[in-house]
Amino acid sequence: MSDDDKGLFQNTRHLVRMAGIFAAGIVAFVGMRMLLVPEGFGRYGHYRAPAIGDNMKKPISYAGRDACAECHADVVEARKASKHVGIGCEACHGALALHTSDPAKSKAVKPKAAQLCPACHEQNVARPKWFKQVNGAEHSGGEACDSCHAPHAPEL
Amino acid sequence: MSDSRTDKNRREFLLQGTKFIVLTGVAASAWDYVLAGTPEAAPSYKASQHWWAMMIDIEKCIGCGGCVRACKAENNVPLEPYYFRTWVERYHVRGEDLAHPDVDTPNGGYDGFPEIYHADDGAKSFFVPKMCNHCEHSPCVQVCPVGATFEAPDGVVLVDSAYCLGCRYCVQACPYGCRYIDPRTNTVDKCSLCYHRITKGLTTACCETCPTGARQLGDLRNPKDPIHAFIREHKVQVLKPQMATGSKAYYNGLDGSVR
Amino acid sequence: MEETLLAHVQGFMYPNEMELQWSVLIVLYPFITGLVAGAFILASLERVFKVEAVTPTYRLALLTALAFLLVAPLPLQLHLGHPERSIQMYLTPHTQSAMAMFGFVYLWYLMAVLVLEIWLDYRKDIVLAARSSTGLKQKLYKAMSLGIDNISPESLRIDDKVGRFLTIIGIPSAFLLHGYVGFIFGSIKANPWWSTPLMPIVFLFSAIVSGIALVMLMYMVVSWFTRREISMECVDTIGRYLMYAFIIDFTLEMLDLIHRMYEADESFKSLDFMVQTKLFTSQILVQIIFGTLVPIGLLALPQLLKLSEQARKGIYLLAGSLTLIGIFAMRWNVVIGGQLFSKSFLGYTTYKMGFATREGLLPAIILLVLPFAILWVLVKLLPPWQDDTAKA
Numbered sequence: 001m002s003d004d005d006k007g008l009f010q011n012t013r014h015l016v017r018m019a020g021i022f023a024a025g026i027v028a029f030v031g032m033r034m035l036l037v038p039e040g041f042g043r044y045g046h047y048r049a050p051a052i053g054d055n056m057k058k059p060i061s062y063a064g065r066d067a068c069a070e071c072h073a074d075v076v077e078a079r080k081a082s083k084h085v086g087i088g089c090e091a092c093h094g095a096l097a098l099h100t101s102d103p104a105k106s107k108a109v110k111p112k113a114a115q116l117c118p119a120c121h122e123q124n125v126a127r128p129k130w131f132k133q134v135n136g137a138e139h140s141g142g143e144a145c146d147s148c149h150a151p152h153a154p155e156l
Numbered sequence: 157m158s159d160s161r162t163d164k165n166r167r168e169f170l171l172q173g174t175k176f177i178v179l180t181g182v183a184a185s186a187w188d189y190v191l192a193g194t195p196e197a198a199p200s201y202k203a204s205q206h207w208w209a210m211m212i213d214i215e216k217c218i219g220c221g222g223c224v225r226a227c228k229a230e231n232n233v234p235l236e237p238y239y240f241r242t243w244v245e246r247y248h249v250r251g252e253d254l255a256h257p258d259v260d261t262p263n264g265g266y267d268g269f270p271e272i273y274h275a276d277d278g279a280k281s282f283f284v285p286k287m288c289n290h291c292e293h294s295p296c297v298q299v300c301p302v303g304a305t306f307e308a309p310d311g312v313v314l315v316d317s318a319y320c321l322g323c324r325y326c327v328q329a330c331p332y333g334c335r336y337i338d339p340r341t342n343t344v345d346k347c348s349l350c351y352h353r354i355t356k357g358l359t360t361a362c363c364e365t366c367p368t369g370a371r372q373l374g375d376l377r378n379p380k381d382p383i384h385a386f387i388r389e390h391k392v393q394v395l396k397p398q399m400a401t402g403s404k405a406y407y408n409g410l411d412g413s414v415r
Numbered sequence: 416m417e418e419t420l421l422a423h424v425q426g427f428m429y430p431n432e433m434e435l436q437w438s439v440l441i442v443l444y445p446f447i448t449g450l451v452a453g454a455f456i457l458a459s460l461e462r463v464f465k466v467e468a469v470t471p472t473y474r475l476a477l478l479t480a481l482a483f484l485l486v487a488p489l490p491l492q493l494h495l496g497h498p499e500r501s502i503q504m505y506l507t508p509h510t511q512s513a514m515a516m517f518g519f520v521y522l523w524y525l526m527a528v529l530v531l532e533i534w535l536d537y538r539k540d541i542v543l544a545a546r547s548s549t550g551l552k553q554k555l556y557k558a559m560s561l562g563i564d565n566i567s568p569e570s571l572r573i574d575d576k577v578g579r580f581l582t583i584i585g586i587p588s589a590f591l592l593h594g595y596v597g598f599i600f601g602s603i604k605a606n607p608w609w610s611t612p613l614m615p616i617v618f619l620f621s622a623i624v625s626g627i628a629l630v631m632l633m634y635m636v637v638s639w640f641t642r643r644e645i646s647m648e649c650v651d652t653i654g655r656y657l658m659y660a661f662i663i664d665f666t667l668e669m670l671d672l673i674h675r676m677y678e679a680d681e682s683f684k685s686l687d688f689m690v691q692t693k694l695f696t697s698q699i700l701v702q703i704i705f706g707t708l709v710p711i712g713l714l715a716l717p718q719l720l721k722l723s724e725q726a727r728k729g730i731y732l733l734a735g736s737l738t739l740i741g742i743f744a745m746r747w748n749v750v751i752g753g754q755l756f757s758k759s760f761l762g763y764t765t766y767k768m769g770f771a772t773r774e775g776l777l778p779a780i781i782l783l784v785l786p787f788a789i790l791w792v793l794v795k796l797l798p799p800w801q802d803d804t805a806k807a
Binding site: 038041044045046047048051052054055056057059060061062064065086087088090091094095119120122123124125126127128131 | 351
C-alpha cells in the first residue's frame with residue numbers, strides 16, 4: 001500500500017489513537033477515584049473523618065479516680081488531710097477499669113510497699129529537692145515502709 | 157467498620173461499662189454518640205469546642221516512670237525499649253556546659269531511674285518527660301502523603317492506622333522523635349493524647365497516674381481551665397522553639413540544655 | 416533484637432530513633448530515578464541542543480531511562496509497611512506532601528514523556544517490524560503500532576515535530592522528577608543533614624552526572640558485545656559533558672559543605688563527628704575522593720593530553736564506573752547518614768543491613784540488576800541502532 005499523498009487526517013490517525021488511549025486512561029483513573037476514595041474523606045480536612053471515631057473507640061484501662069471514689073469513700077476520707085491526696089488511685093494500684101466495671105469479677109491487687117514506695121521516694125539526685133526522699137537502706141534497714149507509714153496518709 | 161461489628165462492640169461495652177458510665181456524667185453523655193454509630197458526628201463531644209494542650213512541670217517530675225508504664229498499658233504500646241508514646245529523659249548538666257549534657261533514658265524510664273550520679277558532683281540533674289507535642293503546624297501531618305495523620309478539629313494530632321501506608325516519612329519529619337512504627341501493624345503510632353479518654357471526659361493515662369501532677373492536660377478553649385493561670389504565672393517554653401511547629405506541650409522549668 | 420539495637424547506640428538517642436526507618440532500598444530509589452533523569456537529559460542533548468556527536472546514544476539513552484524508570488517505584492513499594500495501600504497516593508494525595516506528588520510526577524514522566532517519545536521515535540521501526548515478522552511477534556509489533564500501518568514521510572515528519580516538542584517538555588519534567596526527589600529530603604526541617612535548599616539542585620546535578628556516566632558505559636559495553644565500532648567522537652563528547660556536569664555538581668556539594676562549616680549551627684559538631692567517624696569511608700573516601708575527584712581528574716586527562724583511543728576508552732570506562740559508585744555513595748550518605756545521628760545531637764546509631772530480608776542487600780542487588788534485564792528485552796524488541804550494519 002502506498003504511503004504517499006495522504007491527508008493530515010490520515011497522517012495523524014496514530015496520534016489520535018494514542019490520545020484516545022490516554023483519554024481512556026484518565027477517564028478510568030477518575031472513575032476509580034470516585035469509586036475508591038473512602039467514605040467521609042475530606043469532611044473536616046484531608047483525612048478520613050471516621051478515623052476520629054476510630055481513635056475514640058479504643059477501650060479504657062485506667063478508670064480514673066472519680067470512678068474509684070464512688071465506692072471507696074473511706075479511702076477518700078483517709079487521704080483528705082494527707083500529702084498523698086492528689087495522687088490518682090491507679091498510680092499505685094494499677095489500671096482498674098475492669099474492676100470498676102465489674103468489681104466482683106476483677107479484684108484490685110494491693111501493691112507491695114517495699115517495691116512501690118521507693119519508686120518515688122528512694123533518693124535520687126535528679127529528683128527535685130522539695131520532694132521527700134530517703135535512702136531506703138539507712139532509713140528503715142529493709143523493713144517494709146507500711147509497717148510505720150499508712151500509704152493513704154503517710155505522715156507520722 | 158460494619159454495622160454488625162459496631163453492634164457487637166456496643167453490647168460488649170454496655171455489659172462491661174454500665175456501672176462506670178453511670179458514674180460520670182460526661183462519660184455518660186459521651187456514650188450517646190458512641191451509640192449513634194458515627195462518633196465523629198456526635199453531638200455531646202464537640203471537637204470544635206476544645207483545643208487540647210499539655211502542661212509539663214519539670215520542677216515536679218520525680219522520674220518514677222509511672223506515666224510511661226500507664227501509657228504503655230493504656231495504649232497497648234509494644235514493650236521493647238524503643239517504642240514509646242511517652243518517655244522520660246534524665247539530664248545531667250556539668251557546670252555551665254549546657255551544650256553537652258549527659259542524657260539517658262533507661263527503657264524510656266519505664267522501670268524508673270536507678271541512681272548513677274553523685275549528689276556532690278557539682279552538676280545539676282533533672283527529669284524531662286517527653287511526648288507528642290500535638291503541634292499546630294505539624295511537620296508529620298504536612299509530609300503524610302495520604303492524610304493518614306492529621307490534626308483533629310480539637311488540635312489533637314491523630315493517626316489513622318487503617319489508612320497509614322507505613323512509608324515512615326512522618327517519623328523522619330518529627331523533630332522530637334515521638335513516632336515509631338508498630339511492628340505488629342506496620343503502621344505508625346504515637347501519642348494520641350488518649351483521645352479515647354479525653355473525649356469521654358477523662359484525663360490521659362499519664363496525667364491520671366502522675367503522682368505529683370507534673371503533667372496536666374489542658375483545654376485552651378475552656379476559659380476556666382487552670383492551664384491559663386499556669387501559663388500566665390510561670391515562665392513556660394516549648395521544646396525546640398526554633399522548629400516553629402506550634403507545639404502545644406508547654407514546659408515549666410525547661411533548662412537550656414534540653415533538646 | 417533489643418539487645419543488639421541498644422548496643423548499636425552511642426551516646427543518647429530519643430528511644431524511638433534507635434530503629435533506622437529508611438533502608439538501603441530508599442538509597443536505591445533516588446539513585447535509580449537519578450539515572451533516569453540523567454539518561455534522559457543526555458538524550459535531549461542530541462534532540463533539543465543538536466549535539467550531533469552524541470546521536471549514537473540517543474535511543475539507547477531513552478531505553479535505559481525507561482528500563483530504570485520501570486524499576487524506580489519497586490524499592491519504595493517493597494519498603495512500605497502496607498504496599499497494598501499505595502494506591503491511596505493516587506486516590507487521596509496530600510498536596511502538601513512532597514512524597515504524595517511522586518505518583519503523579521512519575522506517571523507523567525513515564526507515560527507522557529518517555530513512553531510517548533520512544534514510541535514516536537520508533538514508530539517507523541515498529542511498523543516495518545510488524546510488516547516483516549510473523550506470528551506472535553507480529554501481533555506484538557502490531558499492537559505497539561496501535562494497528563496503524565502508515566509511515567508516510569509526512570506522518571513521520573509530524574512524529575518528529577511532536578517528538579521534539581515532547582523532549583522540550585521532557586527536560587523540565589526530568590528536572591522535576593529528580594529535583595523533587597531532592598526536595599523530599601531537603602524539605603525536612605527536623606533533619607539538619609537533609610534540610611538545605613541546595614538539596615534538589617545537588618540531587619539534580621548528581622542525577623545528570625550518574626545518568627550520563629551510565630549511558631556512556633552502556634554504549635561502550637553494548638557496542639563491544641554487539642561488535643559495533645565505538646564512535647570516539649561520541650564518547651569524547653559525552654566524557655566532556657560528564658566532566659562539566661561533575662564539576663558543577665561537586666561545586667554545589669562543596670558550597671553546601673563550606674556553608675555548613677562556616678555557619679556551624681547547633682547540629683554542626685554532631686554531623687562533623689559523624690562524617691569523621693561513621694561516614695568517613697562512604698563519604699570522604701568513596702564519595703568525594705574515589706567517586707568524585709578521581710573521575711573528574713581522569714576525565715580532564717583527555718582534555719589536557721593527547722591520548723590514544725585505547726587509553727581514552729580505558730579512562731572513560733574507569734571514570735564512568737567510579738562515577739556510578741560515587742553517586743551511589745552520595746545517595747547512601749544522604750539517606751543513611753541522615754538517620755545515624757540523633758535529632759538531640761547527642762548520639763549515634765548504626766545501620767545494620769540484612770541480607771535476604773525484605774529490605775536487605777539481596778533485594779537491593781536484584782533491584783539493581785532488574786533494569787538491565789528489562790533493558791536487554793527492550794533492546795531486543797526495539798534495537799537502538801538505526802541500521803544493522805556497524806557504524807564507522
